[in-house]
Amino acid sequence: MKSYIVTGTRKVLGNEPGERFEAEIDEAQERRLLDAGLIELDEGQTWSPDPGGEHEETEVEAPESVVDPEVPVDETTSAEAGGEEQE
């Protein structure tokens, strides 16, 4: 399964112009669509339907709540990040 972007002005394989889609296109058809400028390979895949699958992974910014083990923990910040304060 590869990821593509519709780059022409026509729908391709049911996808609107500008739309990103994933599909298994046979080699000959892929070449024809690429040659015609109707699709481009989407190199930066950002979403995977199967987290355990063999999809490319994209770096995702760590959420603010994640504490870097290298940095000393500031108790005030830690309590805020944890949400509810214990009384």
Next chain:
Amino acid sequence: MAVEAKQPLIDASIEIDGVDLSQVANEVDIDDSASEEDVSGFQGGGYTEEARGLKTAVINITFFQDYSTGSVHQTLKPLYDSGETFVVKVKPDDAPASEDNPQSVMTGRLFGYSPIKAQVGKAQAIQVTIRNASSDGLTEVTS
């Protein structure tokens, strides 16, 4: 929206090799037929007896010629030149395939192509005939 009964064909969907060419086509017909084989023998009561032979499927589409990127010429010419097979999908309506909007699917091949055809001042309409090129034949998808 799916096609209602007795609707004229207005929003038909025509996809050639993955490319939606509906807006540059104005006529389509799909013909699926079997050859008639005469298997009449003697003492058959005076009538011929016909059996069905091999089936074939043909899709005829009339396009307004368009040489722009990814349109009629740039889609059909490479298919004709290479002789490669490709998938054709036709639906009565642009809505998803369903029981009342059946999609005809065929793997076909082009045996001829007219890159230019018109009289002076007239719209350039070319007729394309796509013949079945797979043992799957013409299939119907409803989901």
